[in-house]
Amino acid sequence: MSRVPAVAIVDDDEAIREALEDLMVVEGFDCQAFDGAAAFLADYDRTHFDCLITDVRMPGMSGIELLEYLRSLGSRLPVIVLTSVIDEQSRARSLALGAKAWLTKPAAENVLLGELRRAI
Amino acid sequence: MTISRPDTIAARSDLHIADLATESIVIFDQDGRVRYWNPASEALYGWPSLTMIDQNIDAITKRNGEEPMHWPLLLQEGVWRGRVRRRHVSGASIIADIRQYVRFHADGSAGEVIEYGRRAPSGEESDRDDWNIPDRLMAASWEIDMSAARSLIEAHATEGSPPEALAIDIVTALRVIDVNERTARLVGGNRGRAVMIGQSVAKFWPIESRAILGELVIEAVAAGVPGHTVKRQLASDGILRDPIVTLWLGDKPDRIFVAVNGTADDDRSYLYLRASEARYRKLIHYMPTALLQVDASHMGRIYAQIKSSGVEDFGRYLDDHPELLDLANETVTVTDVNRRAVDMFGGDNALDLAGPVGFLFAANRATLKNVMVGRFNGQPSHSELTKVRTFDGRILDVQLSVTYPIPPRELDVTIFSIQDVTAQLQIEAQLRQLQADFTHAARISTLGELTTSIAHEVNQPLAAILTNAETSLRWLSKDDPDLAKVAQLTTRIVAGAQRANGIVQRIRGMATKHQPERTKLDINEVAQEALMFLRHEIETRDIRIATTFAHRLPKVTGDRIQLQQVIVNLLLNAIQAMTAAQSADCAIAIATTTDGNGGLSFSIRDSGPGIPATDIDRIFEGFFTTKEGGLGIGLGICQSIIMGHGGLIHALNHPEGGAEFRFNLPSASSN
Numbered sequence: 166m167s168r169v170p171a172v173a174i175v176d177d178d179e180a181i182r183e184a185l186e187d188l189m190v191v192e193g194f195d196c197q198a199f200d201g202a203a204a205f206l207a208d209y210d211r212t213h214f215d216c217l218i219t220d221v222r223m224p225g226m227s228g229i230e231l232l233e234y235l236r237s238l239g240s241r242l243p244v245i246v247l248t249s250v251i252d253e254q255s256r257a258r259s260l261a262l263g264a265k266a267w268l269t270k271p272a273a274e275n276v277l278l279g280e281l282r283r284a285i
Numbered sequence: 286m287t288i289s290r291p292d293t294i295a296a297r298s299d300l301h302i303a304d305l306a307t308e309s310i311v312i313f314d315q316d317g318r319v320r321y322w323n324p325a326s327e328a329l330y331g332w333p334s335l336t337m338i339d340q341n342i343d344a345i346t347k348r349n350g351e352e353p354m355h356w357p358l359l360l361q362e363g364v365w366r367g368r369v370r371r372r373h374v375s376g377a378s379i380i381a382d383i384r385q386y387v388r389f390h391a392d393g394s395a396g397e398v399i400e401y402g403r404r405a406p407s408g409e410e411s412d413r414d415d416w417n418i419p420d421r422l423m424a425a426s427w428e429i430d431m432s433a434a435r436s437l438i439e440a441h442a443t444e445g446s447p448p449e450a451l452a453i454d455i456v457t458a459l460r461v462i463d464v465n466e467r468t469a470r471l472v473g474g475n476r477g478r479a480v481m482i483g484q485s486v487a488k489f490w491p492i493e494s495r496a497i498l499g500e501l502v503i504e505a506v507a508a509g510v511p512g513h514t515v516k517r518q519l520a521s522d523g524i525l526r527d528p529i530v531t532l533w534l535g536d537k538p539d540r541i542f543v544a545v546n547g548t549a550d551d552d553r554s555y556l557y558l559r560a561s562e563a564r565y566r567k568l569i570h571y572m573p574t575a576l577l578q579v580d581a582s583h584m585g586r587i588y589a590q591i592k593s594s595g596v597e598d599f600g601r602y603l604d605d606h607p608e609l610l611d612l613a614n615e616t617v618t619v620t621d622v623n624r625r626a627v628d629m630f631g632g633d634n635a636l637d638l639a640g641p642v643g644f645l646f647a648a649n650r651a652t653l654k655n656v657m658v659g660r661f662n663g664q665p666s667h668s669e670l671t672k673v674r675t676f677d678g679r680i681l682d683v684q685l686s687v688t689y690p691i692p693p694r695e696l697d698v699t700i701f702s703i704q705d706v707t708a709q710l711q712i713e714a715q716l717r718q719l720q721a722d723f724t725h726a727a728r729i730s731t732l733g734e735l736t737t738s739i740a741h742e743v744n745q746p747l748a749a750i751l752t753n754a755e756t757s758l759r760w761l762s763k764d765d766p767d768l769a770k771v772a773q774l775t776t777r778i779v780a781g782a783q784r785a786n787g788i789v790q791r792i793r794g795m796a797t798k799h800q801p802e803r804t805k806l807d808i809n810e811v812a813q814e815a816l817m818f819l820r821h822e823i824e825t826r827d828i829r830i831a832t833t834f835a836h837r838l839p840k841v842t843g844d845r846i847q848l849q850q851v852i853v854n855l856l857l858n859a860i861q862a863m864t865a866a867q868s869a870d871c872a873i874a875i876a877t878t879t880d881g882n883g884g885l886s887f888s889i890r891d892s893g894p895g896i897p898a899t900d901i902d903r904i905f906e907g908f909f910t911t912k913e914g915g916l917g918i919g920l921g922i923c924q925s926i927i928m929g930h931g932g933l934i935h936a937l938n939h940p941e942g943g944a945e946f947r948f949n950l951p952s953a954s955s956n
Contacts, residue, residue: 180745180781191759222825227825270748
């Protein structure tokens, strides 16, 4: 597998987006960040991603709604939820929808990268 | 025989009944000198009591042949009845029927003689009662020392009618030895008899008739006969109607008596006036406010001089002439006080407070200055919150009000009223503290509702910082570290830390207990800060915020945290109302405008279900809530904060749906 894995990041917080993007780059991933679900979906048909890291609480469509929508389209894209929401119900719902991991911010980079590698 | 003063008082003390008698009552000592002369005697003979005391009755009595036996007979028999001819003050003769009785001491020795008298019936003029019009007849009388005027009088004794200026100079040089109560009441203001004694007659004599008085003095001196009366009709002067002034020389050198008869220029009778005055005095005396009557007449003249010299800013003038404040402190005198004033200052009686006003301003000299400036500027009154020191050293917070005399009255009475507000101010301070505590509690409660939001807000920059630091380390561990990238990441770490710090500061501002402090605020900025606070709530719930901030709004004077609290509360209520109703389209419109009264108006409208009609009147009540788990203090606090800032808050349902809250605040320049 010679192709560099591509990771999509969806988060409304610019500082988080930039930080994650740089982390992905230093770890050798190809990475593209979006400020919300709508922006990601607009690009969804044109770009192939190997994994999606998404926040939950966002203006417009939430991370869980995005996951639901992807599954409704039949997508099997691996998804990691990275959030500061501590809500057992949301976590259970995400995992039921096939999310690979549910991580709370601030998450240790080793754990995030570990989950990412496992997901791809 | 001389009569000592205590004796006179003792003689008078049991004679107040005789003051009211309609019959002439006179008391003589054994030598025939008058010791007491009641008002009815004044009416009958025209001679005022003041001028008759110490006089021998023979001076006005014309005795017939058998008369020399009268006095020894009286003392021997103890009683005498008969008809005497006496000289009326007008110069005419009066025939009176009199009865005289000797009062004997316990040891049998003869004491004073008491005479009852009335006008003898003559011709068709029957026994007419003169007593029914006592006011017309009773005199305002003066005993005057003219020694200082003697040289002026003699300088012109040889010439005819004296020039007016001289006559006035003579009156100025006349000194008051004594006056009767009526004189004191008519021209002495409220200062009383004692204050008039020793002063120049000109200080109390109406300006218009001073020259006439001077002429009469010259006339009487020229005649040179003690007891010989000279008189003149005066123009009505606003005090007495058609007054007649009668003047004669006394027995002692340089002694003049003056009697002014006339009807008091007031329809009410003398007795009525006296009764109403007594009621008035009683009212003042028992008033729960401390009242002090002050005589600052001489300061009025000083002010007039300063004013005529072109001074306009008297406050600055006083700064340059502090000695004028000392002068007022030492020479303006308290002339009367009521009971409450004595109690307030911890005195034993009114005399403790009588005298220079300095003690009133011992704790706050600036107040004296303000009081003086008020008078100088011709204000009708002045009021301020100040402090006074009591005689036992306590400092009281008081509301001091001064009512100035109305120019150009010569009667110069300034009234100070002093209300002790120490307890009131303490209660107000406690209330403010309680309100501050309550407001703080409400803020903490609001912060409690925002915990999730706040955690999220702080977590975001923290997560970014961690990731950036981690990434930075990864770059540094490479064989060829990209130092430019590391620098960029480090910059981001700093920015993230600053952002987290900003959030913590905002929360700390709301959570810290602080005394409200008033500063000039731009309400638009306050609203923007409140929006920052709820940014996360607004964004994650996808609420559209439309702001219409007016430009060039007047600033308001207020406490930033408290006004922020109001707006945060209103915003949070709107968000919660819309969330609870699961409104499809959530929108909040915030607008600021000027309110037409120079102040500003703030409104916030949501797209929620509105306020139930049954609740709209109760919505600002304390502990009223429709929210599950809500304390119901949010809107109550909002109302008390807005009212504390001089504004009003209203709740209404917008005609096109949703709830609207609107408050107005006065501009900083208007308060």
